[in-house]
Structure formats: C-alpha cells, structure tokens
Amino acid sequence: MVDTNAGSFFSDKSAKIFVAGHRGLVGSAIVRKLQSFGFSNLVLRTHSELDLTVQSAVDAFFTSEKPKFVILAAAKVGGIHANNTYPADFIAINLQIQTNVIHSSFTHGVEKLLFLGSSCIYPKFAPQPIPESALLTGPLEPTNEWYAIAKIAGIKICQAYRIQHNWNAISGMPTNLYGPNDNFHPENSHVLPALIRRFHEAKVSKDKEVVVWGSGSPLREFLHVDDLADAVVFMMDKYSGLSHLNVGSGKEVTIKELAELVKEVVGFEGELVWDKTKPDGTPRKLMDSSMLMELGWEPKISLKDGLVDAYKWYLENYAAKQ
Ligand SMILES: NC(=O)C1=CN([C@@H]2O[C@H](COP(=O)(O)OP(=O)(O)OC[C@H]3O[C@@H](n4cnc5c(N)ncnc54)[C@H](OP(=O)(O)O)[C@@H]3O)[C@@H](O)[C@H]2O)C=CC1
Numbered sequence: 593m594v595d596t597n598a599g600s601f602f603s604d605k606s607a608k609i610f611v612a613g614h615r616g617l618v619g620s621a622i623v624r625k626l627q628s629f630g631f632s633n634l635v636l637r638t639h640s641e642l643d644l645t646v647q648s649a650v651d652a653f654f655t656s657e658k659p660k661f662v663i664l665a666a667a668k669v670g671g672i673h674a675n676n677t678y679p680a681d682f683i684a685i686n687l688q689i690q691t692n693v694i695h696s697s698f699t700h701g702v703e704k705l706l707f708l709g710s711s712c713i714y715p716k717f718a719p720q721p722i723p724e725s726a727l728l729t730g731p732l733e734p735t736n737e738w739y740a741i742a743k744i745a746g747i748k749i750c751q752a753y754r755i756q757h758n759w760n761a762i763s764g765m766p767t768n769l770y771g772p773n774d775n776f777h778p779e780n781s782h783v784l785p786a787l788i789r790r791f792h793e794a795k796v797s798k799d800k801e802v803v804v805w806g807s808g809s810p811l812r813e814f815l816h817v818d819d820l821a822d823a824v825v826f827m828m829d830k831y832s833g834l835s836h837l838n839v840g841s842g843k844e845v846t847i848k849e850l851a852e853l854v855k856e857v858v859g860f861e862g863e864l865v866w867d868k869t870k871p872d873g874t875p876r877k878l879m880d881s882s883m884l885m886e887l888g889w890e891p892k893i894s895l896k897d898g899l900v901d902a903y904k905w906y907l908e909n910y911a912a913k914q
C-alpha cells in the first residue's frame with residue numbers, strides 16, 4: 593500500500609535541510625538537485641567537521657541547527673573488494689551513523705527524514721526483477737552481507753520509529769550508481785568508476801591489455817546519480833509510506849557489456865583480460881522499481897549518455913589533478 597502526501601516539501605524553499613554526506617557521489621548530486629529547485633537553506637558538514645559515528649557530536653549538531661528535513665547520504669561505501677575486505681567497518685560504521693542520525697532527527701523534531709540503503713539488501717537469489725517484498729526472504733550475497741545487514745537495520749529503524757511514534761522516516765534503495773564525485777580508487781571503488789580510470793590510464797600509457805575482475809557474466813543495473821537525486825527529491829515531496837522504495841533504471845547489462853562500453857567511451861584500443869581470481873558477487877540484482885515509477889518518477893539518463901558524462905567529469909576533475 594502506497595501512502596502519499598504530495599506537495600509539502602516544495603512549499604517552503606527556505607526550509608532548513610541537512611544533507612549528510614554532501615561531498616560524496618550521492619550527497620553532492622542531491623545538493624545540486626536541491627539548489628536547482630531553489631532550496632536555499634542547506635546545512636552541510638564534512639566528515640572532519642562532524643563525525644556522524646559520535647553520538648554526542650550528532651546530538652549537539654541537531655540541538656544547535658534544528659533542521660526541518662534530513663537526507664542521509666553519509667555512509668561507509670565501497671565496491672565488492674572493499675566490502676569483502678573491511679566487513680567490520682562496513683557493518684559498524686554504517687550502524688553507528690544511521691542510528692545516531694535517525695535518532696537525533698526524531699528527538700530534535702525533524703519533520704521528515706530519508707534514509708538511503710542499497711540493492712544489496714536483497715537475497716542473493718531473489719526473484720528478478722526484485723520487488724520490495726523480497727526483503728528478508730533468503731540468504732544474502734556473502735561479499736557484502738555486513739553492509740547489507742546495516743542497511744536492512746536502517747530500513748527497520750525508520751519503520752520502527754514510524755510505527756511507534758508516527759514519525760515520517762522513509763527509505764530509498766538505489767541500484768548501482770555512478771557520476772560526478774564518484775570514488776575512483778583502483779581497488780576500493782565500484783566497477784564503473786574503476787573501469788573508467790583503468791581504461792583511461794591504459795590509453796594514456798598505450799598498454800595492450802586491461803584487466804577486468806571476475807568472469808564478466810554478472811548482471812548489474814546502473815543509474816546515473818543525477819537520476820537518483822531526482823528520485824530523492826521526488827520521494828521527499830511525494831512519498832510517506834512504511835515500505836522502502838527501490839530506485840533503479842530498470843535496465844541491466846553484463847559486466848562484459850559494461851567493460852566494452854567503457855572501453856568505447858574512453859577510446860582504449862587494446863584487449864580485455866579477465867581476472868577470475870576476483871569475486872563475481874551476486875549474479876544478478878535487477879530491481880523492480882514500479883512502486884516509485886507508479887508515483888510518477890522515471891529515470892532520464894541512458895547508460896551511454898551517463899558514461900560519456902562521467903568520463904568527461906573524470907577527465908576535468910580527477911585525471912587533471914593526478
Ligand atoms: N555508490 C553507489 O553505487 C551506491 C550508493 N548507495 C548509498 O548512497 C549513499 C551515499 O553513497 P556514496 O555517495 O556513493 O558514498 P561516498 O563514499 O561517495 O560518500 C559518502 C559520504 O559520507 C560521508 N561520511 C562517511 N563517513 C562519515 C562519518 N563518519 N561522518 C560524517 N560523514 C561521513 C563522507 O564525508 P566526507 O566527504 O567529508 O569524507 C562522504 O561525503 C550511501 O548510503 C550508500 O549506501 C546506494 C547504492 C549504490
């Protein structure tokens with residue numbers, strides 16, 4: 593059952609909005625989107641200004657700032673290797689950040705909060721496309737179960753505060769994202785930025801080969817972060833239900849197809865070599881985003897156009913500084 597309260601978010605463009613994680617891939621896109629709509633009173637803190645894992649600091653921040661809305665895009669985030677290598681960080685830091693921010697938002701009178709999870713919350717062998725109802729119906733993908741458990745807890749914390757206190761906390765579960773301000777770390781990033789960097793560096797060095805991880809057969813659904821930011825603002829305005837909402841493009845590609853597309857966009861002319869010692873992760877995780885789409889949101893940026901945009905951003909803002 594979808595419960596909507598259309599229109600309230602846009603009625604006051606000077607309302608104070610705390611975007612947690614505003615320098616990251618997602619937070620920076622949400623800030624751009626809010627500013628493009630004319631929201632003028634954004635409260636922003638870097639990690640070093642406010643460590644969201646420290647409960648007393650979070651509470652002091654909410655006591656002094658008293659935001660009306662909170663969008664929680666701060667988290668410990670990484671690709672398959674980072675998730676697999678630092679399980680304690682992925683479960684503990686994420687549980688701390690979300691528990692602190694959600695609880696302080698509630699106790700300090702925030703009107704509405706949006707929590708962001710991830711498509712990895714679903715069972716490894718969930719029905720495809722994956723509906724919201726598949727949550728907690730089977731075992732998780734082992735490479736990211738620690739992160740997934742934290743994200744599932746985030747959904748449940750939002751639901752519990754809604755049920756017990758009638759408080760307006762909602763959750764969005766984005767698919768794999770990419771775009772400006774992505775993480776281009778060679779090992780700890782997600783596949784799409786990792787491949788942009790690897791193909792670019794191979795092109796510049798005139799290498800004959802680029803190594804890509806795994807078998808190439810896993811399927812992934814990609815969404816440009818500007819489409820995600822649009823969905824976040826849409827949900828702040830139009831959705832106030834108990835269920836989390838999937839946010840995806842509805843289109844999937846194999847990792848091999850993705851690698852070929854990145855190779856083409858970057859202009860690398862050598863060969864792909866598959867490193868099968870690296871994990872594939874979940875074989876497929878296409879989400880069913882029809883709940884959100886039936887409310888009126890739709891993605892606008894194709895994977896090809898989004899990749900061209902992401903590579904342009906990488907060239908102008910990342911490669912240029914190396
Ligand atoms: N990237 C993706 O493909 C996907 C992301 N998501 C979700 O979207 C959200 C944002 O992810 P994304 O933008 O990619 O991540 P990034 O790593 O790009 O950004 C994370 C942000 O969180 C902030 N942060 C991390 N730890 C702390 C802390 N202890 N205190 C304060 N701030 C902190 C960082 O601050 P600073 O910059 O100051 O260090 C940074 O701005 C996450 O909830 C993630 O799970 C969901 C699906 C896919």
Ligand SMILES: C[C@H]1O[C@H](OP(=O)(O)OP(=O)(O)OC[C@H]2O[C@@H](n3cnc4c(=O)[nH]c(N)nc43)[C@H](O)[C@@H]2O)[C@@H](O)[C@@H](O)C1=O
Binds near residue numbers: 712768
């Ligand atoms: C968003 C989502 O992201 C993570 O899950 P994931 O989808 O498996 O993420 P990924 O982008 O790292 O990998 C996708 C696929 O791509 C292959 N692959 C090839 N070559 C590279 C490569 O060079 N780097 C990476 N990272 N992967 C590569 C890789 O082997 C895998 O088959 C979660 O842990 C969790 O963080 C989460 O929620």
